[in-house]
Amino acid sequence: MCGIAGYYAFDGRPGSRQELQSAIGSLRHRGPDALRIHVEDGAALAHARLSVIDLEGGSQPVSNEDQSLWVVANGEIYNFVELREELEAKGHRFSTRSDTEVILHLYEEEGEDCVRHLNGQWAFAVWDRPRRRLFLSRDRFGVRPIYFAETPRRFLFGSEAKALFAFQGVPRELDPQALDQIFTFWVPIAPATIFKGVRELPAGHSIRVDAGGMRLWRHWRQQYSELPTDEQEGVRQLLALLEDAVRLRLRSDVPVGAYLSGGLDSSLVAALIRKFNPSRLKTFSIAFEEQEFDESPFQRRVAEYLGTEHHELRCTTADIGRAFPEVIWHAERPFFRTAPAPLYLLSRQVHDQGYKVVLTGEGADEILAGYDIYKIAKVRRYWAQNPESVRRPLLLRRLCPYLPYLQGQSDAYLRQFFRLRPHEAASPLFSHLLRWDMTSKLKLFFSDELRNELRGRDAYEDVARELPPEFHQWNWLSRAQFLETEYLLPGYILASQGDRMAMAHSVETRFPFLDPNVAEFAFSLPARLKMQGLREKHLLRRCGEGLVPETVLRRAKQPYRAPEAMSLLGTEYAEELLQPSRIRGDGVFCASAVRLLVEKAREGRAVGMRDNMAVVGILSTQILIDRFIRHAYNDSPVHC
Amino acid sequence: MHTTIRQYIVDNFLFGRANGLSDSESLLEQGVIDSIGLLELIGFLQKRFGIRVADEDIIPANLDSVDCIRNFVEGKLACN
Numbered sequence: 179m180c181g182i183a184g185y186y187a188f189d190g191r192p193g194s195r196q197e198l199q200s201a202i203g204s205l206r207h208r209g210p211d212a213l214r215i216h217v218e219d220g221a222a223l224a225h226a227r228l229s230v231i232d233l234e235g236g237s238q239p240v241s242n243e244d245q246s247l248w249v250v251a252n253g254e255i256y257n258f259v260e261l262r263e264e265l266e267a268k269g270h271r272f273s274t275r276s277d278t279e280v281i282l283h284l285y286e287e288e289g290e291d292c293v294r295h296l297n298g299q300w301a302f303a304v305w306d307r308p309r310r311r312l313f314l315s316r317d318r319f320g321v322r323p324i325y326f327a328e329t330p331r332r333f334l335f336g337s338e339a340k341a342l343f344a345f346q347g348v349p350r351e352l353d354p355q356a357l358d359q360i361f362t363f364w365v366p367i368a369p370a371t372i373f374k375g376v377r378e379l380p381a382g383h384s385i386r387v388d389a390g391g392m393r394l395w396r397h398w399r400q401q402y403s404e405l406p407t408d409e410q411e412g413v414r415q416l417l418a419l420l421e422d423a424v425r426l427r428l429r430s431d432v433p434v435g436a437y438l439s440g441g442l443d444s445s446l447v448a449a450l451i452r453k454f455n456p457s458r459l460k461t462f463s464i465a466f467e468e469q470e471f472d473e474s475p476f477q478r479r480v481a482e483y484l485g486t487e488h489h490e491l492r493c494t495t496a497d498i499g500r501a502f503p504e505v506i507w508h509a510e511r512p513f514f515r516t517a518p519a520p521l522y523l524l525s526r527q528v529h530d531q532g533y534k535v536v537l538t539g540e541g542a543d544e545i546l547a548g549y550d551i552y553k554i555a556k557v558r559r560y561w562a563q564n565p566e567s568v569r570r571p572l573l574l575r576r577l578c579p580y581l582p583y584l585q586g587q588s589d590a591y592l593r594q595f596f597r598l599r600p601h602e603a604a605s606p607l608f609s610h611l612l613r614w615d616m617t618s619k620l621k622l623f624f625s626d627e628l629r630n631e632l633r634g635r636d637a638y639e640d641v642a643r644e645l646p647p648e649f650h651q652w653n654w655l656s657r658a659q660f661l662e663t664e665y666l667l668p669g670y671i672l673a674s675q676g677d678r679m680a681m682a683h684s685v686e687t688r689f690p691f692l693d694p695n696v697a698e699f700a701f702s703l704p705a706r707l708k709m710q711g712l713r714e715k716h717l718l719r720r721c722g723e724g725l726v727p728e729t730v731l732r733r734a735k736q737p738y739r740a741p742e743a744m745s746l747l748g749t750e751y752a753e754e755l756l757q758p759s760r761i762r763g764d765g766v767f768c769a770s771a772v773r774l775l776v777e778k779a780r781e782g783r784a785v786g787m788r789d790n791m792a793v794v795g796i797l798s799t800q801i802l803i804d805r806f807i808r809h810a811y812n813d814s815p816v817h818c
Numbered sequence: 819m820h821t822t823i824r825q826y827i828v829d830n831f832l833f834g835r836a837n838g839l840s841d842s843e844s845l846l847e848q849g850v851i852d853s854i855g856l857l858e859l860i861g862f863l864q865k866r867f868g869i870r871v872a873d874e875d876i877i878p879a880n881l882d883s884v885d886c887i888r889n890f891v892e893g894k895l896a897c898n
Binding site for chain 2: 587590786
């Protein structure tokens, strides 16, 4: 895992070496082991290396045999051993033992289609000198990030937006439409980012830049079907695929650890690692003081069951408050929850323990239907088919058991809250409208100026027009899974809780559930094998039998959450950034509305989900403005 | 009473931005009040108007719009 940056110059002229050094210097946290650059007329590549495979010889940028092709990559190609054998049989000569070099030789063979053969998580750039062409690609699910920007002279790219800001000519300005998207979907819809002049290469996409201009295309997309599958056979196949995914993700020249959340997914991953790795596995987890969020009894039970060397990070609300500005600096986007902050602190502990690589359970809830949003959609849909039914709404009591305030409501109120609104019934986006409608309510804090700028816009259209034609033929669960996997997974889960929080402390996260073979198998399963009744991840629970403790296997999904607004208010930066004069000056939010919210929160009355989301969303946006726009980032160039 | 109730809802749940909320609109459907907001509202009504809101009173017909709330509070006060 690493950081990459570079450019393609439309006029063919070389740029300033110092500028490139500043760009890659801003990504040092992603790759502290080596910094190198390659500059030639028309293009430049820079690399910050986190050494994981081929520690001695795997430096980048790396070239092919005749130095006509150069590559910088962030990520891992897990099937590089098999690909290398095939390529060597075709006569390719390798100069390193690294997985990155495989990309180059495969590109020589297959051109831009080479990505079809890769099993891994990647964001890479190939400079094709004979064609004077730059080729960028990003993995299927968007595990690894890559951003780009265009100026009159150049096409720029980098692993994080801050690398692009190191180049001249990239404006530092918020994008109002992206703000509208974030305050609806929680994420900007790629290629949009919160910054007006910065674009993100969407997951599963490639881009080519040459004298003919820029072309962006999708190289992979989710495809759902319902192949008839016997349950027992499904368990056998899924487990075999998962075992293989874990085996491939243990390929590393440094020790590999694992995160334990206390839930099924990470426990199963850790159990499968133990199968392949006889040495004592190190596991890491987060514990909270507040019982409402704490899962440490389950984490300890799993660690004991699997015999791992377990490390627990006890995270307080004060820890979260202190870390939050740095968390936003790394994530480069507003949040509505503080949940990324404990993961930022956890990766520091992993780093301090001398570990660079961890496997986690991310992705299972998306591909095998673990989230509440699927259950809520199922119950609401079932009830809507017979709205007069007395029995059907009783199922509402089984939703979100971990939310005591919701559970404390009368049946009449639960019905009122969950009942189908007129605009939902026929909408293809039905499964997500409850969440998106609720998040959209936070736009009441937008300033009048921003509201005027957004007048007439319908953020839902941004998603609706991107739906693939086959979406409308899929069953309700597949549609919900598609929306979750297409948007929230890369934009929030993998970015804000995965890559950015781990790479802040030079830790690489690997996700066996996002192995393409595992995911594509999951997408082909009938809905009943993923969610049986209201039992989420049914098939995965069956896979876990005998491998993880019974208590974890039987446990209902507990979403990962952390203490919210109260951990942030009272900090020095919150006091400063939420002052009415600051809010007014920055222009995004309405100062009087924010003042009432802050007063309410200070009095301890902003305890509801919406008020908490508002505090976190507004403060994180204000931090972003402060760190990226008001105080322009000026990192000193590094020696490469 | 109507002004007091409406002002409380606008200040406490809409943070001063009424956005054209009508007195008959469903507060839950409009996303004005969530499950915890409902508890806040009940606390306010009890304190401000000196009424007691029983568990069986907590139904949308009593509390889901400015008009419903006003009628509910008036009914309670009339019984006192």
